[in-house]
Amino acid sequence: MTRTIVADRLATAALWAAGLAVVAVLAAIIAHFLLASIGTLSLSFLVSDPSTASLGGIGPLLWNSIYILVLTLLITVPLGVLGGIYMAEYAAENPLTQAIRFCQELISSVPSIVVGMFGLALFVGLTHWGYTALGGSLALTIFNLPLLSRLTEQAIRAVPADERSGSLALGATKWQTIRHVVLPLAIPGIVSGIILSGGRIFGEAAALLFTSGLATPSHYDFLDLDLTDPRSPWSPFHPATTLSVYVWNLNAEGLGHFVRQIADASSATLVLLVLVFDVAARGLGRLLQRRLMGA
Amino acid sequence: MSITIPAPREGLTEELSRPRAAIVPAEGAEVAKLRTVGLSVHYGTRLVVGDVSLEVRADTITAFIGPSGCGKSTILRSLDRLNDLIPGARVSGRVLLDGQDIYGQGVRPVEVRRRVGMVFQRPNPFPMSIFENVAYGPRRHGLRDRRRLEEVVEQSLLQAALWDEVKGDLGRPALALSGGQQQRLCIARALAVEPDVILMDEPCSSLDPLATMRIEELLQTLKASFTIVIVTHNLQQAARVSDATAFFTLGADRVGRLVEEGPTARIFTSPREGLTADYVAGRFG
Amino acid sequence: MLPSTGQALPGLHSALARPLSWTERLDLPRRITFAAAAAVVLLVGLLLGAITWNGIQLFVAGGVPVSQILTATWAPDPTSPPTNYGLLPFIFGTVGLMAVAALIATPLSIGLALFMSEIAPPWARRITQPAMEVFVGIPSVVWGWLGLTTLVPFLREYLSGLGFVVGFSWFAGGVVVSLMILPTITTIAYDSLVAIPADLRTGSLALATTRWQTIRHVLLPTAAAGLATAVVLGMMRAAGEALAVQMVIGNAPVIPTSLTRPMTTLTSQITLDMGNTVAGEPWNDALWTMGLVLLLISFGFVILVRLLGRRGSAR
Numbered sequence: 001m002t003r004t005i006v007a008d009r010l011a012t013a014a015l016w017a018a019g020l021a022v023v024a025v026l027a028a029i030i031a032h033f034l035l036a037s038i039g040t041l042s043l044s045f046l047v048s049d050p051s052t053a054s055l056g057g058i059g060p061l062l063w064n065s066i067y068i069l070v071l072t073l074l075i076t077v078p079l080g081v082l083g084g085i086y087m088a089e090y091a092a093e094n095p096l097t098q099a100i101r102f103c104q105e106l107i108s109s110v111p112s113i114v115v116g117m118f119g120l121a122l123f124v125g126l127t128h129w130g131y132t133a134l135g136g137s138l139a140l141t142i143f144n145l146p147l148l149s150r151l152t153e154q155a156i157r158a159v160p161a162d163e164r165s166g167s168l169a170l171g172a173t174k175w176q177t178i179r180h181v182v183l184p185l186a187i188p189g190i191v192s193g194i195i196l197s198g199g200r201i202f203g204e205a206a207a208l209l210f211t212s213g214l215a216t217p218s219h220y221d222f223l224d225l226d227l228t229d230p231r232s233p234w235s236p237f238h239p240a241t242t243l244s245v246y247v248w249n250l251n252a253e254g255l256g257h258f259v260r261q262i263a264d265a266s267s268a269t270l271v272l273l274v275l276v277f278d279v280a281a282r283g284l285g286r287l288l289q290r291r292l293m294g295a
Numbered sequence: 296m297s298i299t300i301p302a303p304r305e306g307l308t309e310e311l312s313r314p315r316a317a318i319v320p321a322e323g324a325e326v327a328k329l330r331t332v333g334l335s336v337h338y339g340t341r342l343v344v345g346d347v348s349l350e351v352r353a354d355t356i357t358a359f360i361g362p363s364g365c366g367k368s369t370i371l372r373s374l375d376r377l378n379d380l381i382p383g384a385r386v387s388g389r390v391l392l393d394g395q396d397i398y399g400q401g402v403r404p405v406e407v408r409r410r411v412g413m414v415f416q417r418p419n420p421f422p423m424s425i426f427e428n429v430a431y432g433p434r435r436h437g438l439r440d441r442r443r444l445e446e447v448v449e450q451s452l453l454q455a456a457l458w459d460e461v462k463g464d465l466g467r468p469a470l471a472l473s474g475g476q477q478q479r480l481c482i483a484r485a486l487a488v489e490p491d492v493i494l495m496d497e498p499c500s501s502l503d504p505l506a507t508m509r510i511e512e513l514l515q516t517l518k519a520s521f522t523i524v525i526v527t528h529n530l531q532q533a534a535r536v537s538d539a540t541a542f543f544t545l546g547a548d549r550v551g552r553l554v555e556e557g558p559t560a561r562i563f564t565s566p567r568e569g570l571t572a573d574y575v576a577g578r579f580g
Numbered sequence: 581m582l583p584s585t586g587q588a589l590p591g592l593h594s595a596l597a598r599p600l601s602w603t604e605r606l607d608l609p610r611r612i613t614f615a616a617a618a619a620v621v622l623l624v625g626l627l628l629g630a631i632t633w634n635g636i637q638l639f640v641a642g643g644v645p646v647s648q649i650l651t652a653t654w655a656p657d658p659t660s661p662p663t664n665y666g667l668l669p670f671i672f673g674t675v676g677l678m679a680v681a682a683l684i685a686t687p688l689s690i691g692l693a694l695f696m697s698e699i700a701p702p703w704a705r706r707i708t709q710p711a712m713e714v715f716v717g718i719p720s721v722v723w724g725w726l727g728l729t730t731l732v733p734f735l736r737e738y739l740s741g742l743g744f745v746v747g748f749s750w751f752a753g754g755v756v757v758s759l760m761i762l763p764t765i766t767t768i769a770y771d772s773l774v775a776i777p778a779d780l781r782t783g784s785l786a787l788a789t790t791r792w793q794t795i796r797h798v799l800l801p802t803a804a805a806g807l808a809t810a811v812v813l814g815m816m817r818a819a820g821e822a823l824a825v826q827m828v829i830g831n832a833p834v835i836p837t838s839l840t841r842p843m844t845t846l847t848s849q850i851t852l853d854m855g856n857t858v859a860g861e862p863w864n865d866a867l868w869t870m871g872l873v874l875l876l877i878s879f880g881f882v883i884l885v886r887l888l889g890r891r892g893s894a895r
Binding site for chain 3: 392395397399400401402403406407410
Binding site: 010078096103107142205274275278 | 614618619623624627630631634694696699710711713715718721722724726766789792793796816820821822827851854859867868875878879881882885886
């Protein structure tokens with residue numbers, strides 16, 4: 001066989017190996033955590049309180065992760081979608097628009113630990129709030145906002161020009177066209193984007209270490225509905241250690257005797273939830289698309 | 296197979312490029328529904344359509360014909376200010392709707408488009424129900440009363456010869472209709488805002504012959520109440536359907552210009568320009 | 581006119597030209613959406629301002645000479661003088677970790693990207709694409725925990741037979757971070773490869789070259805700018821990683837003598853010390869200075885990516 005054909009065969013084999021290796025590594029990681037959590041991971045583990053004496057659970061931490069996720073989305077989705085609408089529909093190619101794009105790139109490049117420092121100075125120190133869920137969410141908003149803005153902009157740009165022309169030709173105004181034709185068509189893309197960014201927020205820890213806090217909550221009284229009471233798990237001002245932060249803190253502080261099991265099971269939970277987010281983003285996006293097209 | 300557009304006769308381009316005197320209607324003659332005076336369109340610095348002056352009479356069908364790329368669609372879009380949407384596009388000259396310049400000071404494009412509707416080459420119904428599509432225009436203009444909307448939708452669908460086929464379920468998604476039905480839906484949608492003029496940019500080019508025929512029949516009934524301008528590639532269609540025809544072509548300077556306009560019968564049987572005769576006989580285009 | 585309705589629809593045809601109402605002149609949709617988009621400019625200003633301000637306090641308020649941060653001695657504890665705020669171990673660590681991670685990840689990522697774009701049959705692509713999305717979603721702490729519980733003991737057991745004592749180390753950090761940046765490099769490299777028009781491939785193959793020759797001599801050079809961007813973005817992510825790094829790197833605030841030694845990075849030191857220092861004191865100020873350095877590094881990367889992008893499109 002000639003050298004070129006041998007080289008081609010070797011290269012093909014090497015590239016196949018790369019593909020298989022990566023997928024195998026991913027599968028191994030998921031399997032590792034699932035196996036390591038046997039005996040620990042259970043429904044009661046997910047909802048019960050942490051404990052230093054016995055194995056305990058991650059209930060309050062899971063709650064905090066979800067709480068911060070929802071709060072962050074509540075802040076960033078309206079702002080991000082509106083910003084994306086501007087960039088896609090109103091912005092002309094001028095220095096100001098270029099400046100906005102540049103700033104979007106800059107913010108997405110800032111390491112999350114640095115965002116955390118900024119959050120510490122602003123939302124914990126300057127405001128004298130101390131560690132709060134709101135502080136954490138605001139820190140996460142800093143890099144989630146430009147992300148959602150860009151994703152929304154892409155989804156809106158993908159709407160065919162024909163639809164816009166059709167609406168404008170009927171005498172509708174630009175905003176009417178955006179509201180009644182363009183946005184509905186862009187919704188599947190925007191929803192996918194929101195879910196994807198949600199997955200990222202859920203796993204985030206570095207920006208939350210010094211903004212929403214590290215202390216392990218012992219028990220949450222869900223009947224306390226006073227939103228101003230920092231002890232209420234419903235209050236934006238409650239210190240909200242999330243699951244990801246908990247995993248890090250377990251290792252850093254060596255809390256209790258069951259660090260290994262708790263961290264393994266928590267990691268498994270996080271990985272499984274990432275999988276769920278991914279499937280949801282694709283599935284929901286496709287479902288909405290189909291319902292929109294009415295086929 | 297590429298067809299080269301033959302050079303216009305000696306001096307025609309120069310003749311057409313000379314600025315035309317404004318056409319003043321004879322005393323007693325009715326004012327044309329739509330009239331352009333020296334209409335030119337630039338994309339950036341490039342002149343794409345030069346100095347078009349023509350008249351469209353009320354309640355008639357006027358066809359714009361000419362080889363592809365000669366600017367017929369661009370001129371059509373200038374009639375309802377849809378060229379405003381293209382960044383860098385500039386329109387000069389005047390376009391008079393019932394004597395009023397739609398590019399005049401203070402005129403709002405939204406108002407222009409309420410009176411001059413457009414049907415596009417490819418049917419573009421919104422991803423909503425049939426009812427919602429037709430009700431879209433009136434709704435945006437402030438009509439809220441459900442019963443009135445239902446009346447308008449029914450009337451428009453009747454006028455567009457689509458009512459019988461869809462009356463059973465107006466809630467059906469518009470995208471579930473066939474191509475020809477979708478195009479008639481777009482026509483109904485345009486009719487619902489009660490325009491004076493309907494512009495059609497090659498409305499049948501993506502449809503099969505049967506669907507095309509139905510729309511051509513439809514045009515004959517619509518002409519009683521609306522002024523219609525239709526851009527078409529299909530010479531037979533222009534001859535069949537229109538009362539007046541305007542023939543455009545690209546000059547040697549690559550600028551689209553009006554060569555000749557007049558009653559359809561004359562344009563097709565005894566045109567004044569040799570170029571027109573050549574195009575109509577299929578010798579180019 | 582529609583026959584049955586007779587009258588024109590109310591308010592439908594007002595005058596062609598009328599002055600703008602005050603709501604129209606206000607153009608609320610445009611202004612509100614603009615404010616939302618421009619908020620990001622404000623954020624950047626705030627971020628830059630706050631970090632720069634706090635970052636220079638070490639020199640301004642603490643009186644530390646700027647040259648000191650380029651020394652290699654990190655002795656920030658005021659209870660054991662003399663204090664020295666040398667950031668070189670951290671800067672070296674960040675750059676060194678970035679380099680090792682990129683070295684490990686790049687061949688694997690580009691290989692994977694090539695596999696996905698040129699070689700994989702549809703069923704394989706349907707597995708690798710979601711796999712990348714899941715990979716990218718795995719949280720940093722999970723990678724750190726994994727590295728700590730599996731990689732570090734593995735290195736300790738198996739490589740000490742070869743004469744090294746490896747555990748928490750530069751190498752461990754490099755391996756963990758390389759896995760984290762792998763999906764980043766792969767997806768961007770994949771996008772660059774897929775963007776190459778099919779004509780180039782068929783043109784090359786029609787000249788009786790093999791697929792590998794096509795990849796090597798046509799595709800890779802054509803996608804070079806995009807691939808470079810992918811690697812740079814991966815390196816940027818590596819430089820910014822904090823928690824996973826902190827968990828496996830050993831956190832020794834010195835410049836490592838070899839890959840097998842523990843070391844530190846800008847991010848991991850901030851993670852460790854931020855909670856234990858008091859605002860306003862030099863130790864805390866030094867951490868802010870580290871943050872400023874990180875910010876400058878990432879902004880430098882952004883500019884680099886833009887330059888690469890311009891070169892790529894100029895071809």
